[in-house]
Structures are given as C-alpha cells and as structure tokens.
Amino acid sequence: MVLLAGALIAWPDGLARTRLRYVCGDAAARRRVLPAVLGRVPTKVIVPVAAGLVGLVAAGPLHACAAALLGAVVSELRRRAGVRGARLTRLGSWERALDDASSALRAGAGPEEALHRAAEGASSGDPGVAEILSSAASHARLGGDVATALHEAATWQADVASASSAGVGGADRVAGELAGAWHLATRHGVVLAEVVDGLRADVASRRERAVRVDAALAGPRATAVILTGLPGFGVLLGSGFGADPLGVLVGGPIGGALCLIGAGFLAAGLMWTERIVDGASR
Template sequence: MVTSPVLALLAAALLCAPGPCSRARLAGLHPAAATTRRLSPGTAAPVVLAGLVGLLVAGPAGAGAAALLAVVVRGRRRRTRAARDAAAAAEQLADALRRITDELRAGSHPTAALSGVDADGPLARAILAPAAAAAQLGDDVPAALRRAAIARPDVAADVERVAGAWALAERHGVPLADLLAGAQEDIRWRFRFGNTVRAQLAGPRATATVLTALPVVGIGLGQMLGADPVAVLRGGVLGQVLLVVGVALAAAGSTWTDHILRSAVPR
C-alpha cells in the first residue's frame, strides 16, 4: 500500500519544519515576501490534516483535493477576518476623528487633541499613536500618518485622507476641524453603506455556498443509494482525475464568487 510511505513522509515533513529562529533567518532573506505571507507549522497543520484524511478516503488524488479545499477555506476565512478588522478599524477611526474634531472646536490645540488617543479604540489608537508622538515632539504629523497608512493597508485610503487634511491645514491655514469633520463623515458613510451592502449580499452568498456543496451532497446520496461513487473516484486513473478536476473547478468557482461579492462592498 502507498498509504504508509506517504504518511511517514508527511510526518517527517512536520518534524523537520523550521523552528521560530530558523523562520526568522529565512524571512530575513526575503523581507518583502515575509511580510505578505507567513506560513508556519500551525497554519499548515489544517492543510496537512485535510490531506491525510483525503488520502485515507480517496487515495492520492483525494489528498491533493482535500488539501486544496483546506487552502481555499483558510483563504476565505482569512479574507473574512481581514474585512471584519478593516470595518472595525474604520469605525474606530471615525470615532477618533469625531473626538478630535469636537476638541478642536472647543478650543484645544491640535497637539492636545491628538494626544488623547488613549480614549480611542485599540485599532484607532495603533494608527494615531505615532502621529500623536510626532506632534508632541514637533515632528511632521502628516508623514507619521502616512507611515501608519503603510502599516495598515486596509484603511490606508482613510488615513491618507486624514494626513492630507492635516497637511492642508498646516500649509494654508484651513480650519482643521472642518477638514477632519468631512473625513469623518465620509468614513462613517462608507462604513454604514458597506454594512448595508453586506446584509443585502447575505442571500447570494448563501446561495453560492449551497451550490458549491451540491456535488458533495450528490456523492453522499449516491453512496446511500448503493451506486458507490466513492469507489469510482478511488479506483483507477479516470476516477482520480475526475476527483481532482471536480474539486479544482468547485474551488475556482467558490473563489471567484467570493471575489465578486467582496468587490461589491465599497472600500
């Protein structure tokens, strides 16, 4: 049987995975790639586990198909979590801008208004804290905000607008409170509109999920009726090829549908 050697190789691969120090040295060779994608044994474990289950159920092709499904599901969950974090960061940034605007209109100095970031949410505090430190040191506040925008690409456009408003107020004397109020209203509107669009897309998203799961349901029904489609997929080259092609097409359809639905939400 080919199962035992394959399981042994997969176990050896997990045992030989680089440790934290080794991963840090490897990341230093390609820092740009390391910042965009980090793969550790903890994140690879679900993919390996899915491959093992697929290998036991449907042979070598089942291992590849199950691993592909695990990668697709993990990517979808990561994108969903990133979108949720971006929405939370935008909401907290809008609340922070409203606080700063209120303090400016009450007569506070921009440095004093910006230094009150401790009262803001944690995501907004992480974005505005470098700018508050720069303001207290007499440094360039718009430059600090732009550096924060680079660190948070999910809200980079919003932070860039705040930086532009701050630079415009410093250069031409335009009231900073009015500029920040406009930025806050724009962020708040896009946040609410995004929530509305997500709620309206709940139906199409559920329909896409059901359609993606239909082939699995069909295989289960065929197995219950005695047609034994699992044996067809496990036996012979044709069944293995059909399994890989079918799973790849389902994964591609799910990824494309998720891309279409995500592109409908304003950023």
C-alpha cells in the first residue's frame, strides 16, 4: 500500500513536483495543483461529472445520472462541432499554403523556398499544417526526398487523428495528396507548379462545399436544439396552470426515474439527429 501511494504521488511525471509541494505544505503549490490536474482531464469527463454532482446535490442519485447523461451528450456535441470547425480551419490553411507554394514555384523559386513560404502562409491558421511544411522544407534543404517526408507526416497525422477520435475528414488527407503530387512531378517530369495549383483548386472546392453543407445543415441542428428544450417549456407551462411538475420531478424516486427516462429520450434524440445530419454532410 505504501508503494502504491508513492506511485500515485509521483505519477504523472509533470505533476509530481507540484503534488509533493502540496503535500509538504507549500501554499503556492496548493493554489496551482487543482488547475494543473483539471487541465489534464478531458472535457468529456469533466462536464458529465460536474453535471452529475450538481444533480446529486440538488435532488438525488437518479437525477445525478440524468444530469451526467445530458452532460455527456452536450460534451460530445461540442466536440463534434469543434471537429467541424477544425476541418474548415485546416482546409483553409492548406489552401493558402498551396497557393503560396504554387505562386513561388511559378516565380522560379526552388522547392525549399516554396515550402518555406507555404509554411509561413499556413502558420496563421493551423500550426499543424505549418509544421508539416516546415519539416518538408528542411528535407528539401538537406537534399532529402520531399515526397517521402510529406508521406510520413501524413501517416503520422492520420495515426494521431485515429487515436484521438478527432480526425478532421478530408483535411487530414492533403499532406498525402501533396506527397503524391510531388512524387508525380519529380519522377515523371510534370510541372510542379501546375500539380500543386491543381491540388489547391481541389482543396478550395472541398472547403467551399464544407461551408455550404454546414450552412445548409444549421437549420436542422437548430431545430433539434429547440425540440430538446420543449420539455422544459412544458414544465413551465404546467407550473403556470397551478400544477407542480417541477416538485414531482425533483421530489422523490418516481420523479428521479422520470427524469432519467426523459434524459435518455433527449440524449437518444440528439445523437440520432446528429448522426443523420453528419451522414448528410459526407
């Protein structure tokens, strides 16, 4: 037990020193330890736990389960919205980067300078795109194979996206497509600027389509949110008529069971709507 307690104090690595200072009575460390710990906990865990604790304190265990379920659904929907936003940001960064690269190549710049300019253009949008292009520019400066460097970066990026379940769709494929275009130009004598510009046009069309689809599907998503709030409106309406629906819902185990069943239906409806809308956007 002593060894287990010591292991818990010393893990994970980055927080060990802060925790030891907290245990030893350092007041400054005590003020920093909670934000440091919470910063490492994913939002999809914090939101349901916080909602469940509020439900437990305010009503009871069944209400806590209902609140945690709704918190988990809200967290997942926010994560998916973030993924959609990241996809648009990354596609926009790739579009700017490829435009800068093709312009530099048409002006007579070498591969290293073209990739360096592309990395600078992408740095204001998605740092991941700038990092990939900077790595490829370093390979070009050292005489390495740019296509291989881009392909390795694309493979690593796909592995990271798969492990985190936060891939950004077609935006994750652009590095691999650029590697294929670079290989085609260097091995078969195709003009590199033309190939890069063609890829830029394809990325631009993908981004424009994603923007149009998101705009078209904003209405169904808003409708789903409004329908989700209708039960709350019904509770307020019942209270206005002199009934006590809120007291029934929070006043005992029957109310807790009704809250849990209702939360289950709401969660299923939201996720089902999101699945339908997500399928329509592909």
